[in-house]
Amino acid sequence: MLGMAWAGSRDFVHLYLEPPGWEASPGQFVMLRPSAWGFDPLWPRPFSICEKTPEYLRLFIQVVGRGTSLLRSAAPDSEIVLWGPLGKGFRIPVQHPLLILAGGMGIAPFVGMCKTHPHPERINLLFGHRLGLEHYPLDELPGKIRKESMRQSTPEDLVDFSGVLQERIRDFAPRGEILACGPMPFLRVVQRHVLESNARAQLSVETRMACGVGACLGCVIKTRNGEMLQTCVHGPVFDARELVLQ
Amino acid sequence: MDTRVELGGLILKNPVMSASGTFGYGLEFSLYGDLQELGAIVVKGLSLKPRAGNPVPRIVETPCGMLNAIGLQNIGAERFLRDKLPLLPWDRTPVVVNLYAQSVQEFGQLAGLLGREPGVAALEVNISCPNVRHGGFQFGQDPAAAAAVTREVKKNSGSRPVIVKLSPNVTDVRTIAKAVQDAGADMLSLINTLGGMAVDVHSRKPRLAGITGGLSGPAIKPVALKMVYQVCRVVDIPVIGLGGICTVDDVLEFILVGAHAVQVGTANFMRPDLIFDLIRDLPEAMSRTGIVSLDEIRGALETSSDRMDPLEKMQNIR
Numbered sequence: 001m002l003g004m005a006w007a008g009s010r011d012f013v014h015l016y017l018e019p020p021g022w023e024a025s026p027g028q029f030v031m032l033r034p035s036a037w038g039f040d041p042l043w044p045r046p047f048s049i050c051e052k053t054p055e056y057l058r059l060f061i062q063v064v065g066r067g068t069s070l071l072r073s074a075a076p077d078s079e080i081v082l083w084g085p086l087g088k089g090f091r092i093p094v095q096h097p098l099l100i101l102a103g104g105m106g107i108a109p110f111v112g113m114c115k116t117h118p119h120p121e122r123i124n125l126l127f128g129h130r131l132g133l134e135h136y137p138l139d140e141l142p143g144k145i146r147k148e149s150m151r152q153s154t155p156e157d158l159v160d161f162s163g164v165l166q167e168r169i170r171d172f173a174p175r176g177e178i179l180a181c182g183p184m185p186f187l188r189v190v191q192r193h194v195l196e197s198n199a200r201a202q203l204s205v206e207t208r209m210a211c212g213v214g215a216c217l218g219c220v221i222k223t224r225n226g227e228m229l230q231t232c233v234h235g236p237v238f239d240a241r242e243l244v245l246q
Numbered sequence: 247m248d249t250r251v252e253l254g255g256l257i258l259k260n261p262v263m264s265a266s267g268t269f270g271y272g273l274e275f276s277l278y279g280d281l282q283e284l285g286a287i288v289v290k291g292l293s294l295k296p297r298a299g300n301p302v303p304r305i306v307e308t309p310c311g312m313l314n315a316i317g318l319q320n321i322g323a324e325r326f327l328r329d330k331l332p333l334l335p336w337d338r339t340p341v342v343v344n345l346y347a348q349s350v351q352e353f354g355q356l357a358g359l360l361g362r363e364p365g366v367a368a369l370e371v372n373i374s375c376p377n378v379r380h381g382g383f384q385f386g387q388d389p390a391a392a393a394a395v396t397r398e399v400k401k402n403s404g405s406r407p408v409i410v411k412l413s414p415n416v417t418d419v420r421t422i423a424k425a426v427q428d429a430g431a432d433m434l435s436l437i438n439t440l441g442g443m444a445v446d447v448h449s450r451k452p453r454l455a456g457i458t459g460g461l462s463g464p465a466i467k468p469v470a471l472k473m474v475y476q477v478c479r480v481v482d483i484p485v486i487g488l489g490g491i492c493t494v495d496d497v498l499e500f501i502l503v504g505a506h507a508v509q510v511g512t513a514n515f516m517r518p519d520l521i522f523d524l525i526r527d528l529p530e531a532m533s534r535t536g537i538v539s540l541d542e543i544r545g546a547l548e549t550s551s552d553r554m555d556p557l558e559k560m561q562n563i564r
Contacts, residue, residue: 039492
């Protein structure tokens with residue numbers, strides 16, 4: 001580990017790690033397991049790659065449970081075993097306009113991609129969030145990106161957000177590719193509007209995962225033809241038409 | 247340093263095998279190590295027809311362990327033989343297939359299909375999966391049913407050795423072990439997962455969609471060690487020990503209580519290269535503890551009665 005920074009509160013952590021020798025595509029993830037964990041917690045933890053530069057690999061993590069809490073309190077120069085890049089990331093057609101739909105921590109896989117995209121002016125971003133914007137790395141994205149953010153604090157806000165999602169998806173559908181990442185209820189709404197508008201969209205899903213290499217069969221997600229596919233190797237990014245989101 | 251093990255007619259380079267259900271079809275781990283280095287590759291349980299498995303959540307982390315209720319999701323025996331087996335290094339490392347069926351007759355059919363494949367070195371019969379409604383479990387809990395499955399598989403498996411995998415969820419594992427041995431099993435493997443469950447107090451729901459599941463990982467190692475110890479004292483066929491093995495010392499402990507070989511299961515989820523590291527570290531651990539060959543320490547557990555001097559022993563008898 002190289003270092004750690006907090007954003008907005010102690011529950012939002014940017015973890016900086018020594019850069020690995022590989023290249024990753026946006027949406028791919030890594031598995032982390034601090035050596036100090038011993039047998040408990042047992043599983044490594046999966047995190048999408050937020051940004052990779054020659055200087056560091058950066059992960060954006062919200063503290064939600066035991067593993068993330070222990071990661072937050074890891075010693076600054078402690079050893080963390082990391083492997084990756086894992087899974088299938090987003091296919092980015094650089095010549096086409098992009099509509100990025102991110103919900104909360106779903107912003108993570110888009111940060112590095114937005115900062116290195118050759119045509120940021122072709123990117124539209126709609127960001128939905130529950131907590132204050134100071135928790136999320138939105139400001140650092142290039143100014144040429146058309147950014148829009150909406151905070152949801154009440155049930156009415158959620159209805160409004162769903163309406164805006166529908167509108168943006170419908171208007172954008174004929175123009176390019178939609179990329180979405182966020183919590184399952186958010187992805188369900190996105191998927192519904194995407195299918196209605198016959199848009200081209202890729203969704204990155206989050207599931208409970210043990211091994212990250214396709215062996216444990218814990219992270220499976222149901223497809224429309226009834227298959228149970230491992231998110232870790234067949235995803236986490238899927239074609240929106242492929243999935244049954246429960 | 248000799249790490250080789252002779253196991254029911256198979257020669258293993260070392261005693262470390264993968265455990266079924268934790269190592270996929272083997273290929274998932276080929277990025278993290280050389281599969282040829284394993285003592286044997288045991289693949290995910292196969293059924294005659296593909297199975298979709300249980301709904302999610304299927305896994306929960308528990309202290310030093312995990313619960314699973316996967317429900318034997320698998321691609322089916324035929325697809326395994328066609329798409330996966332040819333890609334495994336079966337000509338250099340024994341590939342053991344794990345069988346799951348819902349009736350004695352179906353076990354026989356499956357054994358017939360898998361037992362005539364040149365790439366299949368041995369069959370492991372799963373009579374102990376706690377996560378499927380039919381089959382598996384009921385065979386593993388009843389000595390007569392366990393024996394019937396064993397006989398049927400033996401009848402159909404040709405020259406392939408048959409390993410029967412036992413459940414710990416029984417009153418006395420020795421009864422089943424003996425019944426299975428008498429029915430012709432060439433080897434035993436134990437233990438499968440211990441039945442367990444977890445509850446979320448906030449949602450008031452079980453943490454597994456299947457409500458109950460099987461507990462595995464280092465948390466169950468003491469239970470596994472005891473059962474392997476007990477079974478090794480009452481059967482004459484080789485025993486493969488498994489249950490929470492994560493380190494080289496764990497491997498040596500199971501061999502000390504009488505196991506011929508071991509399987510590494512849930513530890514594969516901690517780090518995909520863990521099993522390869524463990525095999526690499528084994529010779530050094532053996533020399534550190536003064537072990538020349540594994541045959542030398544197999545079952546060589548020194549209990550307190552062995553350690554007493556002859557005079558003390560005599561006094562004890564009185």
